[in-house]
Structure formats: C-alpha cells, structure tokens
Amino acid sequence: MVNASSDRVQSYKGMERITSGSFGEGLELQGSDVDIMRVIPNVEITESPHQHIHDIDTDDIKPGFANLRHIKGDNEKRLLMCRDVEGQLYLSSVLFKRQFLTNVSPIIHGPCITDRTGSFDYAYCLHAKSWIKDALPWISRSNKSWPTSTMKQNIVDHGVLFVPIGVEQSLRDELQWRISFSVGEKLLIYSFTQTQFLCYALMKILLRDVISQSAGCKDLLCSYHIKTTLFWISEELPTSVWKPENLIYCFMKCFKRIVYYVENSLCPHYFISENNLFENKIIGHDKKKLLDTLRALLDYDWRCLFFSDQISRTSMLTIKQYGNTHNLRTSDLFVDDINKIVKSTVLFSNHQTIRYVRNVNMVLSNRSKKIRSIFLYNMTRRCCDTGHSISIASSNGNKYNYKQFKQCLCFLLQSTHHDASSGWLMVACLFYKTNQYNNAFHVLSYSLKKCTTEKLLLGTALSPSQRELLFRVRIFRKLGIIRSLRFILLDDITFPINSRLIPDELQIDVDIFPYVIPPVTLINFLTFLCHYHLHNVINYQESLQDIHHTIEEEYFISDYMGKASSYNCLGICYLMAGQAFKRSKYLLPDVFYNPLFRRLSLMESFDV
Known part of the structure; x- marks a missing residue:
C-alpha cells in the first residue's frame, strides 16, 4: 500500500508513475532491482487508425511486439522521432529513449534510462487504453477460477503499455516496441493467495541465489520467466490447491514446469501465448549447462532451497537470536517490514514539487484509516518539496517576505512528521x-x-x-x-x-x-x-x-x-x-x- 500510494502521489503533469519489478510487486529480496515506468501523456495509440495519432501494426513482426505507425498530427517534436519506411512514418523506439537522457541519467539500458549509480531504471512508455487483438484469446481462455472474471475485466480496462525496445537481432528493431502488461501482471500478483505469493518468492530466491550463481547459468533465466510460470500454474490448478499445507507441492510443480520449459526451449508468454520467451535464447551449450544445473537441484527436491544463503541464514538467525520461534512471527515480520522500507529508496526518490491541494484531496477521498495514514506520510515529504519552491527574499517589501517566511515554515513543520x-x-x-x-x-x-x-x-x-x-x-x-x-x-x-x-x-x-x-x-x-x-x-x-x-x-x-x-x-x-x-x-x-x-x-x- 505504501508503494501504491507513493506512485499516485508522485505522478505529476499527467505522467503516470508505475513502480514495477520486484519492488513494485511487493517482493523486495536481496539484490532486487528498482524499475520505474513513466507513462507519457497525450499520446493516443489504438488499432483503429482512422481515429488516433498512432496505429498499432503487428503484421510481419514477432508476437508480443508492434510497430507504431504515425497517422495524423504534426507535433514537430514527435515527427522528429519518426522514421520514413516506404512512405509511412513509424515512431522510433531508439529516438524516443534518447530524448530522456540527462546528466543524472545518461545511460540507455535495454528499454530503460539508468542513472550513473545503476540504482534506478526508468522506462518511459506509451499507453494504449484499449485491449489489443493479439491478447484477445487470453480473455476467453478457460481456467479454474483464477484469475476471476472481475480481475480479467480490470486488466482489460487498463489496456496495455508499449515499451521502447525491439526484437533482438531484428533488422528493424529501431522501429519496434515491446507490448507490456506490467499493470495487469501487478494486479494478478496482488490477487495471489499467501501460498501463491510464498511460492513466487521461493522460486525467485532459488533463481537469484542458486541457479544464477551456478557456473555458466548467469542471465539465462530471469524473474520474468519465473513470474510467467507462476501465472500458468495458477491458472491450471484449482484455487483450492493453493493452501499452506500444499506449499511444497506447488513449489515443486513450478520448479518442474521450468525444467520442462527449458527442455523444450519453449516458455509461452502468459497473455500472448504465441510469443515464446525462450526463442533464440537458451540453446546449445547454454541449454546443456542450465539443464544439468536444474536436474541436479531437482534431485534435492524442495531441499534445494537450502543452497540459498537467504534461506539458511534466516533459519539460523531465528534459532540463534530468539532461541525458539514461540511468539516470534508477528514481531519478526514487523522488523522485516521496517527493514524493507528503510533499505528502499524508491519510495522517497522523487523530489518534484506536487500540488498541496491535490495531496489533501487524496487523503480526504479515502475511507480507510490505514490508507489515509499512508497518504499523509507521503504528503509530509511533499511538504518539504513545496518549501524548497517558496521565495523567502524578494523586493516586494518586508510584509510580503514575512508572509512568505510563515508559509514556508508552515510546510516545513508538517514535513517534520x-x-x-x-x-x-x-x-x-x-x-x-x-x-x-x-x-x-x-x-x-x-x-x-x-x-x-x-x-x-x-x-x-x-x-x-x-x-x-x-x-x-x-x-x-x-x-x-x-x-x-x-x-x-x-x-x-x-x-x-x-x-x-x-x-x-x-x-x-x-x-x-x-x-x-x-x-x-x-x-x-x-x-x-x-x-x-x-x-x-x-x-x-x-x-x-x-x-x-x-x-x-x-x-x-x-x-x-x-x-x-x-x-x-x-x-x-x-x-x-x-x-x-x-x-x-x-x-x-x-x-x-x-x-x-x-x-x-x-x-x-x-x-x-
């Protein structure tokens, strides 16, 4: 909730902010990255070319990607980001990214702009409010009650995002955009039961601490493959299976599915199943090394998790510090939650001056006392930002300067909370x-x-x-x-x-x-x-x-x-x-x- 309220408060000038990656999903493990998406406003994208500025063209391109054809509008800045191909103007994903480079964030990393320290990845993207035809089969795909029809409708209503990155090794990758379902994926993860979420966390720990640390296996599998596997297994299994007593069964089900995907060089995208996430990626010697590692871990069954320092250290810490686990759960979870917030910088990373009245409206519009307290906490930081913008010395006379001083002091005193x-x-x-x-x-x-x-x-x-x-x-x-x-x-x-x-x-x-x-x-x-x-x-x-x-x-x-x-x-x-x-x-x-x-x-x- 802290993360979601921070996204709402730090969206400004119509540019929506979406915290994605592990942190955005509420799962911040050791070494987790921080990915922040910024949705560019006032850019209309649709598959109905007669109505809007950019038309989605998915012909002759790998599933999961699209070209954005310029239909109308003569915005000079936008036209400069287009390339002419056989008399048609297409929005260039490369030129789009370059416009966001700054002295503070001067590095292009895939679809993202990265700061000098590598702490944050900023992905500037475009939003299509309507659902795309390539993902229509997902809506009607039969399942065992997960996700619910209401959840599906919420995801469809949001639409999709277009991220500036093309198909790897494509001759026209400069003009291609990846179709992103980041918001829909966050909604799905937020709907997870405790057992689903624990299973997801354990799979990510296994990947980060064990599989990726094995010789020759680094960067072959990624967190997105894990998430995709969880989505498929969650859809296939009845919701009644996802209970705490079945955690090991569910974990092993996911682990074996990953092995199956690698063996067959096929990992279908959850929303667009024709998009094979393993295409041209895990082949030859890399595939053999990865399979050897996965099969060796599979021999240990669920106990392969103890190869992770996070798992073994947590177990030993519990025993050494507290002697036994009686009455430990709620207290230790409280400490862990504090630790997550203190370690993180993304919640407090934006220092844009945001309208005070807008923040007050956010607080008053929520009935939940807990959510209001979170908004109020975020608001205390914004009060400090507002103080930075108030002129306290001008040529308008002492009375005016005193009034400005009192106003600035009022905001700063609120920020002391x-x-x-x-x-x-x-x-x-x-x-x-x-x-x-x-x-x-x-x-x-x-x-x-x-x-x-x-x-x-x-x-x-x-x-x-x-x-x-x-x-x-x-x-x-x-x-x-x-x-x-x-x-x-x-x-x-x-x-x-x-x-x-x-x-x-x-x-x-x-x-x-x-x-x-x-x-x-x-x-x-x-x-x-x-x-x-x-x-x-x-x-x-x-x-x-x-x-x-x-x-x-x-x-x-x-x-x-x-x-x-x-x-x-x-x-x-x-x-x-x-x-x-x-x-x-x-x-x-x-x-x-x-x-x-x-x-x-x-x-x-x-x-x-």
Missing part, C-alpha cells in the same frame, strides 16, 4: 537563510540529539543490534510502521535544482543537479556557517573539526555520494576559514560527485 531529523534540518536552513542564527542553533542542537546510533538510515539494511531493538521494544509495534518511522528513521537531505532553502554557500552546487547531504554533516555544516557569520572563531573551528570527525567515522553517511558531499562541505569550510587544506585529501576524484572541483576552478579563473 516524515522522519526524525530531515524536516527539522530544513527548518534550520530556513532560519539560516533569514539570518536567524540563534533560532537555527536551537533547532540544530535538537536535531543532533535525534541522530543517535540506534536510528535507522534510509537506504541501508538494519544491523543485528537495530533488529534486536525493534524486536524487543513493544512501543514501536503499538505505533505501527508508518508512525514509527517518524521516530526511528534518518534520511539524507536533498536540495532540488534551484532550491530556495539551500545555504548560499552551496547555491552553485544545485544549478545543475539536486544536492544530497547526510544529516549529521548538514548539522555540523550549518552550525559552522552560523558561528562564522557571528564571528565566533573558536566555535566555528570546533564545528569544522566535527565535520572532519563525521566523515572519518562515516557517521550516518551511507554511500559514495554522501561522502563526496560531506567532503565538499568540509572543503568549503576550510576555504571560508582561510585555512589551507590538501586538495587530494579532502576531494574525491570524481568531478561528477564532488562539485568543489567546479568551485575551485571558478576561483582559480579569477586569480591574478
């Missing part, structure tokens, strides 16, 4: 920007007291001591996951491009990219700046040493980018204090991650 520190640190930034240094000191001191070692840093896994604390302290379970995050979570502070709240000393760093600073680093940096402007020399020198110590201890610094921005803040402090520093020691070598290179080059250009 998101986690333990980030909202308060933005309040401190507001006080600093308006020269209220003493007020800033009070907020910074309060924020620092919250940055204690038991806190959970977003984007990192829970340590054993943190898991133990969450397990033992009952108050968090009473509060629930969403309310607990306000007290136990720490998050990096992100200043979006052209932020009005970023300190002037860092303004140059948000001209091109958003700027991310770890919480304790920002506390010490703002403390230094306040003392500097108050001419408290001894105090700002102490703050400078505090930043140095924070970096050395990597105190709540989770990654390379956080360390780079911390070094950047340290370098700025040295420059302001007029102290010499060794460039090689305080600068990371990658100019992309450390804008102090740019700052120094600008300073050197004015040297006489």
Whole structure:
C-alpha cells in the first residue's frame, strides 16, 4: 500500500508513475532491482487508425511486439522521432529513449534510462487504453477460477503499455516496441493467495541465489520467466490447491514446469501465448549447462532451497537470536517490514514539487484509516518539496517576505512528521537563510540529539543490534510502521535544482543537479556557517573539526555520494576559514560527485 500510494502521489503533469519489478510487486529480496515506468501523456495509440495519432501494426513482426505507425498530427517534436519506411512514418523506439537522457541519467539500458549509480531504471512508455487483438484469446481462455472474471475485466480496462525496445537481432528493431502488461501482471500478483505469493518468492530466491550463481547459468533465466510460470500454474490448478499445507507441492510443480520449459526451449508468454520467451535464447551449450544445473537441484527436491544463503541464514538467525520461534512471527515480520522500507529508496526518490491541494484531496477521498495514514506520510515529504519552491527574499517589501517566511515554515513543520531529523534540518536552513542564527542553533542542537546510533538510515539494511531493538521494544509495534518511522528513521537531505532553502554557500552546487547531504554533516555544516557569520572563531573551528570527525567515522553517511558531499562541505569550510587544506585529501576524484572541483576552478579563473 505504501508503494501504491507513493506512485499516485508522485505522478505529476499527467505522467503516470508505475513502480514495477520486484519492488513494485511487493517482493523486495536481496539484490532486487528498482524499475520505474513513466507513462507519457497525450499520446493516443489504438488499432483503429482512422481515429488516433498512432496505429498499432503487428503484421510481419514477432508476437508480443508492434510497430507504431504515425497517422495524423504534426507535433514537430514527435515527427522528429519518426522514421520514413516506404512512405509511412513509424515512431522510433531508439529516438524516443534518447530524448530522456540527462546528466543524472545518461545511460540507455535495454528499454530503460539508468542513472550513473545503476540504482534506478526508468522506462518511459506509451499507453494504449484499449485491449489489443493479439491478447484477445487470453480473455476467453478457460481456467479454474483464477484469475476471476472481475480481475480479467480490470486488466482489460487498463489496456496495455508499449515499451521502447525491439526484437533482438531484428533488422528493424529501431522501429519496434515491446507490448507490456506490467499493470495487469501487478494486479494478478496482488490477487495471489499467501501460498501463491510464498511460492513466487521461493522460486525467485532459488533463481537469484542458486541457479544464477551456478557456473555458466548467469542471465539465462530471469524473474520474468519465473513470474510467467507462476501465472500458468495458477491458472491450471484449482484455487483450492493453493493452501499452506500444499506449499511444497506447488513449489515443486513450478520448479518442474521450468525444467520442462527449458527442455523444450519453449516458455509461452502468459497473455500472448504465441510469443515464446525462450526463442533464440537458451540453446546449445547454454541449454546443456542450465539443464544439468536444474536436474541436479531437482534431485534435492524442495531441499534445494537450502543452497540459498537467504534461506539458511534466516533459519539460523531465528534459532540463534530468539532461541525458539514461540511468539516470534508477528514481531519478526514487523522488523522485516521496517527493514524493507528503510533499505528502499524508491519510495522517497522523487523530489518534484506536487500540488498541496491535490495531496489533501487524496487523503480526504479515502475511507480507510490505514490508507489515509499512508497518504499523509507521503504528503509530509511533499511538504518539504513545496518549501524548497517558496521565495523567502524578494523586493516586494518586508510584509510580503514575512508572509512568505510563515508559509514556508508552515510546510516545513508538517514535513517534520516524515522522519526524525530531515524536516527539522530544513527548518534550520530556513532560519539560516533569514539570518536567524540563534533560532537555527536551537533547532540544530535538537536535531543532533535525534541522530543517535540506534536510528535507522534510509537506504541501508538494519544491523543485528537495530533488529534486536525493534524486536524487543513493544512501543514501536503499538505505533505501527508508518508512525514509527517518524521516530526511528534518518534520511539524507536533498536540495532540488534551484532550491530556495539551500545555504548560499552551496547555491552553485544545485544549478545543475539536486544536492544530497547526510544529516549529521548538514548539522555540523550549518552550525559552522552560523558561528562564522557571528564571528565566533573558536566555535566555528570546533564545528569544522566535527565535520572532519563525521566523515572519518562515516557517521550516518551511507554511500559514495554522501561522502563526496560531506567532503565538499568540509572543503568549503576550510576555504571560508582561510585555512589551507590538501586538495587530494579532502576531494574525491570524481568531478561528477564532488562539485568543489567546479568551485575551485571558478576561483582559480579569477586569480591574478
């Protein structure tokens, strides 16, 4: 539910956001990827060419793919993405992807645009609201009550997506688009019983931890093959079979079906069965190696799962930490749910300013108290984003500026409910920007007291001591996951491009990219700046040493980018204090991650 509400809140300007992949399905395992789809608005696609802009052409192309023929409309940007083939204009999937390349996400990876760290895959796609003819047989295909007719109708009503990737090794792959049923697949997985979902999770663990780790088997099978197999087995078996006591039977049924598919080099797509997902992919020596591995694992029956570190480690952790499993289930699930949310970054990855009124309407329109609380939690982050866009210094007079200050403060105070520190640190930034240094000191001191070692840093896994604390302290379970995050979570502070709240000393760093600073680093940096402007020399020198110590201890610094921005803040402090520093020691070598290179080059250009 947190994931779904985040998708709704972070859809903007008509561009729908769909979190797909393992995370979007609610199944975040070790090494799970984060795939985000963005549906481009105002592009009409249909199989009725006389009515709309793009016609779906599936003639002379592999099932599951299509060409998008341009029928009418003279949008110049769209025409530039078309290629002329025998007098017909076709939308190029390659040119379509290129328009979304940026300095932050400069890499094309299959149908996706990927950021420099490889953390996120963004797939920009097109939406056809009507169901396509190639998938019509799926609607009428007989089954044993799964999926239900209502579920089928919901999937058909959504239509399909077109993802910019062509048939591998095709001469015209530049003009081809893959037909995607991502939304329908998510709906099917959401309809799984507990046993179906557990079976799906176990199959993915077996693939990721065991099969793919075997020599010569990496990247031969993928998660989509597992999901497709689960769909077929779920359709074939009566729903009465999917019970907890039949989990091993269902798991082995799926495993044996995968072996059968590999043996016959045939894995039919669930919605378009004529599309063989194994076509020209698992052949020759690769097929032999994969079959040898699968048959060897099959000899172990369901016990092959214990070759996975995730399975064996979880079993040992349960025994070692808790002695027995009595009353363990609900408490441990609570800790695991917290761990999933804290490790994930996709829920908090978007920093677009979204209309406040729209968020309020989302909260008020839901009757469920639980869903409202989730929307409210997402809204606290959006409040901070809104604060970044409010001008707090203008030539319209003191009365206007005071009104803007109060409005910005109102939004930032609401954002303090998101986690333990980030909202308060933005309040401190507001006080600093308006020269209220003493007020800033009070907020910074309060924020620092919250940055204690038991806190959970977003984007990192829970340590054993943190898991133990969450397990033992009952108050968090009473509060629930969403309310607990306000007290136990720490998050990096992100200043979006052209932020009005970023300190002037860092303004140059948000001209091109958003700027991310770890919480304790920002506390010490703002403390230094306040003392500097108050001419408290001894105090700002102490703050400078505090930043140095924070970096050395990597105190709540989770990654390379956080360390780079911390070094950047340290370098700025040295420059302001007029102290010499060794460039090689305080600068990371990658100019992309450390804008102090740019700052120094600008300073050197004015040297006489």
